[in-house]
Amino acid sequence: xxxxxxxxxxxxxxxxxxxxxxxxxxxxxxxxxxxxxxxxxxxxxxxxxxxxxxxxxxxxxxxxxxxxxxxxxxxxxxxxxxxxxxxxxxxxxxxxxxxxxxxxxxxxxxxxxxxxxxxxxxxxxxxxxxxxxxxxxxxxxxxxxxxxxxxxxxxxxxxxxxxxxxxxxxxxxxxxxxxxxxxxxxxxxxxxxxxxxxxxxxxxxxxxxxxxxxxxxxxxxxxxxxxxxxxxxxxxxxxxxxxxxxxxxxxxxxxxxxxxxxxxxxxxxxxxxxxxxxxxxxxxxxxxxxxxxxxxxxxxxxxxxxxxxxxxxxxxxxxxxxxxxxxxxxxxxxxxxxxxxxxxxxxxxxxxxxxxxxxxxxxxxxxxxxxxxxxxxxxxxxxxxxxxx
Numbered sequence: 001x002x003x004x005x006x007x008x009x010x011x012x013x014x015x016x017x018x019x020x021x022x023x024x025x026x027x028x029x030x031x032x033x034x035x036x037x038x039x040x041x042x043x044x045x046x047x048x049x050x051x052x053x054x055x056x057x058x059x060x061x062x063x064x065x066x067x068x069x070x071x072x073x074x075x076x077x078x079x080x081x082x083x084x085x086x087x088x089x090x091x092x093x094x095x096x097x098x099x100x101x102x103x104x105x106x107x108x109x110x111x112x113x114x115x116x117x118x119x120x121x122x123x124x125x126x127x128x129x130x131x132x133x134x135x136x137x138x139x140x141x142x143x144x145x146x147x148x149x150x151x152x153x154x155x156x157x158x159x160x161x162x163x164x165x166x167x168x169x170x171x172x173x174x175x176x177x178x179x180x181x182x183x184x185x186x187x188x189x190x191x192x193x194x195x196x197x198x199x200x201x202x203x204x205x206x207x208x209x210x211x212x213x214x215x216x217x218x219x220x221x222x223x224x225x226x227x228x229x230x231x232x233x234x235x236x237x238x239x240x241x242x243x244x245x246x247x248x249x250x251x252x253x254x255x256x257x258x259x260x261x262x263x264x265x266x267x268x269x270x271x272x273x274x275x276x277x278x279x280x281x282x283x284x285x286x287x288x289x290x291x292x293x294x295x296x297x298x299x300x301x302x303x304x305x306x307x308x309x310x311x312x313x314x315x316x317x318x319x320x321x322x323x324x325x326x327x328x329x330x331x332x333x334x335x336x337x338x339x340x341x342x343x344x345x346x347x348x349x350x351x352x353x354x355x356x357x358x359x360x361x362x363x364x365x366x367x368x369x370x371x372x373x374x375x376x377x378x379x380x381x382x383x384x385x386x387x388x389x
Contacts, residue, residue, distance in 0.1 A: 032100075033107035038064045039173060041100050043180040049354045056264035056361070063257040064173070067166050068108075077158050083112045087125070088132045088163065089170045095136040096174040097336030100181070105170075124153040128163065135167050139374045140200045140283035147215060147375070157216045161250040164375035165258075168368035175364030178335040179357060182343040196334040200283025205305045207379075209289035214247030214377035228252045235259045240266050240369065243286070247376050258368075265362040269296075273321060274328050274359060276304045277311075278366035281332045286379040287370055323349040328363040 035042045039061045045053065068085050090105040115121040127149055134141045150160055181187065224232065231252040235245040238259050248255040266275075272294040279287035292301035303314035315322035323345035331338045346356045373379075 029103045030107050030110070032103035035104065037061065038068070038104075039176075040180060041104055041177060043100075043177060044184060045180065045357075046183065046353060049357050052354050053357065053361075056261050059257050059260040059264070060173070060176070063169055063254065063261075066253055066257065067162065067169055070108075077156050078162070079154065079156060080159050080162055081115075083109070083114055084125075084128065085162075085166055086112065088128060088166050091129050091132045092136045092167055092170040093174060095133055096171060097334070098174045098177050098181075099336075101170070101174050101177055120154075127153045128155070132163075132167050135164070135371055135375050136171055137197060139371055140204065142374050144215060144378065158250040160216060161248055161376070162254065164372055165248070165251060165254045167375065168371045171371065172364045172368040175331050175335045175338075175367065176361050178331065178338040179343070179360045179364070182339050183353070183357070185340060187339065196337070197281065197332070199281050199307070199333075202305065202307060204283050204285050205280070205288055207285065210286070210379040212243050212286040212373060212377055212379050214244065216247055216250070216376060218246035219249060224249070225252075231256050238262055243290075244372060244376065248372070261365055262369075265358060265365050268359075270321070270324065270359055271362060273300065273325070274363045275366050276301060277325055277328050278332050278363055279370055280304045281329070282367060282370040282374070284370035284373045286373050287366070289379075320349050320351075324351065324359060327360060331360060331363050332367060 032041075037043075039057070045057070068089055069082065072082055074081055086105055086109040090102065090109055093101040093105050115125055131142070131146060131150060134146070147160070150163070155163060219228070221229070228249050232245055232249050235241050235248075235255055238245075240262050241248075241255075241259055245255065248258070272291045275291040276288060276295070279285075279291065288301075288305070295301060297318075299314060303310045311325065315325055327338075327342040327346050330342050343356065343360075346360075347353060351359070
């Protein structure tokens with residue numbers, strides 16, 4: 001499939017996504033594919049932060065190689081080709097508007113052979129592109145019907161797990177790249193991107209807390225491979241991932257890398273606050289309700305739930321958290337707009353550069369977790385969630 005780069009909002013869009021435009025076609029940036037670090041895209045981490053963040057950065061690099069390899073063999077149960085995966089990554093990168101990421105995935109995708117021109121292949125590519133764009137830009141649009149449409153175009157249960165992991169991972173990557181560019185004084189975008197993500201409707205959080213259940217049947221214990229059983233036992237001990245571990249075990253390597261990221265980043269007194277802000281914007285009611293039980297300030301969940309004005313009023317009494325919340329909101333809604341204007345106030349509020357990088361990377365990780373919950377299942381009304389968040 002030919003790639004076209006149009007000016008303005010349509011830059012780097014696929015043929016199926018492009019709109020008629022008279023602008024001249026501009027060349028790709030082939031050197032963007034040649035990076036030593038496929039997660040950070042050769043951005044420099046400050047030396048003072050490198051040792052502290054090495055564990056989760058190594059896990060993120062490994063996830064990039066695992067989810068978006070240069071070559072792979074498809075099978076009857078794993079049909080997502082390199083083209084499918086990189087096409088999805090580019091679609092998500094376009095949504096978030098971080099230009100360095102768009103250049104990278106466009107350059108990697110360009111030389112790959114596209115699918116055949118059959119009607120079925122076109123429908124399949126159009127469906128996965130639409131789903132990826134919606135889950136990235138407006139997660140609340142995804143429902144059971146959208147998820148079933150992926151099966152209708154031939155994605156297997158294993159494909160759906162990997163597909164949702166890729167969408168979540170690239171969103172995580174886009175936000176970490178945006179933070180590092182802000183630290184280094186570089187802009188995240190060079191051309192106008194899409195509009196900021198709108199917050200999820202408040203009524204999504206009005207219903208009582210409910211259990212989350214994947215709509216992909218969890219494999220029975222007797223059918224799990226030894227490696228899957230080992231990973232599942234390990235991940236079930238990670239509170240944040242325990243509810244969704246069974247639904248993600250189809251790709252045990254990606255699940256294990258995600259668990260490593262969660263264990264490295266999801267800690268400290270500010271983790272529930274950032275998790276609530278992310279879940280409120282993205283519309284993950286299950287994440288929101290479970291994290292509400294972890295905060296020490298009982299007024300905080302209602303403040304986050306009730307929208308911008310209520311949260312601003314709460315933050316007036318919490319000056320340390322105010323800059324952190326404001327930075328997390330911009331990073332979650334529009335990472336392409338994140339800059340030193342949001343990062344510097346976090347430092348001025350008393351956070352070290354090391355802590356600020358960890359907390360904003362945690363915000364990025366929360367977006368990944370929110371989209372996994374929305375992309376793979378539903379909170380079931382009338383059932384009360386149990387266990388740790």
